[in-house]
Amino acid sequence: MTYNKPIPPQGQHTKPFWDGAREGRLMLPRCTNCNRVHWYPRLICPTCHSMDIEWIEASGEGHIHTYAVQHRAFGGWGEEVPYVTAYIDLKEGDRMMTVLRGVDPMRPEDIKIGARVRVEFEAASEDTHIPFWRLAED
Amino acid sequence: MAAKLKNAAAIVGAAESNEIGYPEERGPKVTSLQHHIEAIRNVSDQTGIPISDIDGIFSAGWSSQLAEYLGLKPHYIDTTSVGGCSFQMHVHHALAAIHAGIIDVALVSHGQAGWSYRGAGGRRGNTAPGEIDPGIEMSMAYGAFGAPSSYAHAMVRHMHNFGTTAEDFAHISVVTRQWATLNPRALMYSTETNPFGGPITVQDVMEARLIAWPLTLYHCCLVTDHGGAVIVARPEIARSLRTNPVWIAGAGESMGHANMLEMEDFTATSASRSSATAYEMAGMGPGDMEMAMIYDSFTITAAITAEMLGLAPRGKGYTLWKEGHAAPGGRLPINTNGGGLSFNHSGMYGMQLLVEAYRQLSGTAEDGVNGVEGKQTDARTCVVNGTGGTLSTTGTLVLTADG
Numbered sequence: 001m002t003y004n005k006p007i008p009p010q011g012q013h014t015k016p017f018w019d020g021a022r023e024g025r026l027m028l029p030r031c032t033n034c035n036r037v038h039w040y041p042r043l044i045c046p047t048c049h050s051m052d053i054e055w056i057e058a059s060g061e062g063h064i065h066t067y068a069v070q071h072r073a074f075g076g077w078g079e080e081v082p083y084v085t086a087y088i089d090l091k092e093g094d095r096m097m098t099v100l101r102g103v104d105p106m107r108p109e110d111i112k113i114g115a116r117v118r119v120e121f122e123a124a125s126e127d128t129h130i131p132f133w134r135l136a137e138d
Numbered sequence: 139m140a141a142k143l144k145n146a147a148a149i150v151g152a153a154e155s156n157e158i159g160y161p162e163e164r165g166p167k168v169t170s171l172q173h174h175i176e177a178i179r180n181v182s183d184q185t186g187i188p189i190s191d192i193d194g195i196f197s198a199g200w201s202s203q204l205a206e207y208l209g210l211k212p213h214y215i216d217t218t219s220v221g222g223c224s225f226q227m228h229v230h231h232a233l234a235a236i237h238a239g240i241i242d243v244a245l246v247s248h249g250q251a252g253w254s255y256r257g258a259g260g261r262r263g264n265t266a267p268g269e270i271d272p273g274i275e276m277s278m279a280y281g282a283f284g285a286p287s288s289y290a291h292a293m294v295r296h297m298h299n300f301g302t303t304a305e306d307f308a309h310i311s312v313v314t315r316q317w318a319t320l321n322p323r324a325l326m327y328s329t330e331t332n333p334f335g336g337p338i339t340v341q342d343v344m345e346a347r348l349i350a351w352p353l354t355l356y357h358c359c360l361v362t363d364h365g366g367a368v369i370v371a372r373p374e375i376a377r378s379l380r381t382n383p384v385w386i387a388g389a390g391e392s393m394g395h396a397n398m399l400e401m402e403d404f405t406a407t408s409a410s411r412s413s414a415t416a417y418e419m420a421g422m423g424p425g426d427m428e429m430a431m432i433y434d435s436f437t438i439t440a441a442i443t444a445e446m447l448g449l450a451p452r453g454k455g456y457t458l459w460k461e462g463h464a465a466p467g468g469r470l471p472i473n474t475n476g477g478g479l480s481f482n483h484s485g486m487y488g489m490q491l492l493v494e495a496y497r498q499l500s501g502t503a504e505d506g507v508n509g510v511e512g513k514q515t516d517a518r519t520c521v522v523n524g525t526g527g528t529l530s531t532t533g534t535l536v537l538t539a540d541g
């Protein structure tokens with residue numbers, strides 16, 4: 001089935017992320033001066049303002065920071081309501097947005113902030129594989 | 139007046155991005171954003187002023203994104219974009235802000251890939267085809283539609299941190315609707331003005347249609363038309379008019395982020411900083427405020443903002459409504475027009491806050507607007523707080539009645 005939801009255009013400065021995603025690897029930018037990972041990707045470290053940024057392969061592990069259940073959506077997402085959106089605290093630092101998998105949107109109280117999640121990738125197109133996060137098995 | 143600004147500030151450095159002219163003939167195309175960032179890095183190196191010392195940010199349409207990108211929380215954000223003369227105006231505005239003691243270090247920045255992306259549009263000029271803010275690039279795949287889908291995440295985190303419940307926040311809708319039933323211009327004044335108008339209960343709020351759990355429809359503001367305007371004048375003029383002046387005792391602004399992806403604490407906004415500036419200027423504190431006009435795009439917005447303004451302890455903002463303090467007849471009336479929740483909300487509601495604050499403090503709320511009666515309180519002081527974006531940016535005013 002063709003992917004029917006919004007596919008991000010790939011920015012000029014985010015190529016290593018999308019290249020990694022196509023190989024199933026989660027790539028994150030890290031400042032070589034202060035060693036902090038930041039998200040979203042930047043040309044300059046938002047903490048120490050060094051422009052020496054490298055890309056590292058992340059563990060693909062994280063925790064739920066917060067979430068919500070979307071009951072109103074449009075386009076391809078409209079066919080999937082309700083679904084759970086979430087922000088994920090990355091093991092390496094900073095935070096990503098996602099649609100959370102492996103949770104029951106009709107039982108939102110059962111979803112736990114702090115629960116462990118793992119990244120997986122979905123091929124939205126040949127070029128663009130999108131990371132999503134799934135509740136980890138205990 | 140303007141002579142007071144003479145020599146009030148100086149330009150202390152000026153630099154450019156690394157590859158100007160026709161960069162693509164030497165290598166890859168350079169984006170407008172890259173031009174900004176390189177020039178900023180270079181002027182910081184030239185002057186020895188760390189980027190983190192910048193407390194005022196000026197650009198033609200880029201300011202909140204640049205501040206977020208640089209990890210800054212500036213106290214002055216000016217994104218005036220009126221064409222090629224914008225930067226001269228930015229220097230003028232920076233001069234006034236420095237003279238006023240609001241900021242010490244102003245960054246005026248420009249980046250435009252006028253050749254590399256010639257012919258390309260974009261609201262900030264010459265952005266690469268398909269290129270969007272990287273924060274949007276990294277969140278647009280994830281099924282968030284409009285403000286409610288984002289704000290719900292803040293409410294869930296507030297519930298987690300402080301043990302609050304959706305019922306707690308529902309009281310904000312109920313009390314704000316009480317104010318609307320006193321304001322004939324409010325959309326939800328009565329069932330005459332709207333089929334869903336008139337008083338509502340906590341149960342009504344809880345049983346309304348789910349938009350983004352835990353937000354039901356009645357936790358969300360209206361979407362309406364609205365226009366408003368205010369005039370600000372200096373004291374000699376203000377005292378000479380037939381209208382009652384309302385004095386601007388304090389003002390402050392700040393921002394946390396542009397994209398919710400960058401929100402550090404989902405239960406806090408920059409209103410803690412913008413209000414601290416405003417209170418300090420006014421020589422007053424939250425205990426001196428006799429009413430409040432608080433942006434209520436959602437119940438959670440109002441609750442968090444009440445906490446940030448110091449009107450309630452952390453985690454307890456909702457108690458102002460639940461215990462009736464914010465209600466008609468309460469000790470701290472809040473959103474006396476019926477709020478964005480029940481009066482009107484045009485998308486950018488901040489003007490509606492100003493109009494109502496002026497009406498209350500000028501003693502003209504009963505006179506109403508366009509001949510329609512309102513509800514006059516006896517408040518002499520009012521804190522007004524606007525929130526923009528997704529709990530992103532805040533502006534706070536401390537207003538006082540005349541005399």
Ligand SMILES: [Zn+2]
Pocket residue numbers: 031032033034035036045046047048049050
């Ligand atoms: Zn760094």
